[in-house]
Amino acid sequence: MPLILLGLAALSMALAITAFAVDAELPTGVRVVSEYWATRQGVSARVLMMAPPEPRAGVILLPGGHGNLNLDVQAHIGWGRDDFVIRTRASYPRAGFLTIIPDIAIDRKPPAKLDDYRRSESQAYDLGAISDHLRGLTEKVFVVAYDRGATSALNAAARRKMDLVLGLVLISPILESGQPSDALLQEGARLAFAKMPVLLISHASDECSSGAVKKLSSIATVSTARSFRAVSATGGQDQYQLSDPFAYYRDPCNKEAHHALAGLDDYVSNIITQWLLTQAGF
Numbered sequence: 001m002p003l004i005l006l007g008l009a010a011l012s013m014a015l016a017i018t019a020f021a022v023d024a025e026l027p028t029g030v031r032v033v034s035e036y037w038a039t040r041q042g043v044s045a046r047v048l049m050m051a052p053p054e055p056r057a058g059v060i061l062l063p064g065g066h067g068n069l070n071l072d073v074q075a076h077i078g079w080g081r082d083d084f085v086i087r088t089r090a091s092y093p094r095a096g097f098l099t100i101i102p103d104i105a106i107d108r109k110p111p112a113k114l115d116d117y118r119r120s121e122s123q124a125y126d127l128g129a130i131s132d133h134l135r136g137l138t139e140k141v142f143v144v145a146y147d148r149g150a151t152s153a154l155n156a157a158a159r160r161k162m163d164l165v166l167g168l169v170l171i172s173p174i175l176e177s178g179q180p181s182d183a184l185l186q187e188g189a190r191l192a193f194a195k196m197p198v199l200l201i202s203h204a205s206d207e208c209s210s211g212a213v214k215k216l217s218s219i220a221t222v223s224t225a226r227s228f229r230a231v232s233a234t235g236g237q238d239q240y241q242l243s244d245p246f247a248y249y250r251d252p253c254n255k256e257a258h259h260a261l262a263g264l265d266d267y268v269s270n271i272i273t274q275w276l277l278t279q280a281g282f
Helices: 003-023 121-135 149-158 181-195 207-222 265-280
Strands: 031-040 043-051 057-062 097-105 141-146 167-171 197-203 227-233
Touching (some): 031 097, 043 121, 057 149, 121 149, 149 167, 197 207, 197 265, 207 227, 227 265
Parallel strands (some): 057 141, 141 167, 167 197
Antiparallel strands (some): 043 097
């Protein structure tokens, strides 16, 4: 066999082993599939689903950055391996949650632009349809959003597309600014806090999220929050080595160790899953 073919074969095997090693963190019996779910008329989004045998509840994980995961038919993640909710995704099915990670909708895949997608009515409808679909599989549905995923969640809340969601977790939140999105996201926060319990997690030394954390905490204080809990983490790693150093060339905050909660995966995941189980009645 020519050397170049041997090299390609070795690379393919290495990638397969890497993907298998990540999936091997899942407990026995968890079914992992990648499939399209309809969102808007003529539009769908591919989702990664991790289904334990007897799910206690459902959770939608919203990654940060641009959110274009490039999921393939074999449930491999093409982008975002360093994202906090992607890194820690196995913790949710281990805790008994039917776990969904949605890719962006097919009509916003490149060469289409993603600049306003997280603040758009389109994504609000996409998330509403995904939560509706998940609600058909399990009675209780929660959303866990990291970084700019918080913008997506609050945009959907502002547009009344989170009505089937029972609780919201915001991790190292980034609120995309610009008029009229500032007012829209603040309204989404007010509606979310009034309707459902909210858990806000950030690192005490994360300068990227500090403004959003203060704003959200202030909204929770002055509004009639149903149940609001803020956790300020400390410790972890001061340096963060990305497995894909080119993944966040437009998102410098995602390279920051404290924003990424580097070294705190187990600690933060345990806080989140225990909070979700409590809210789900377990």
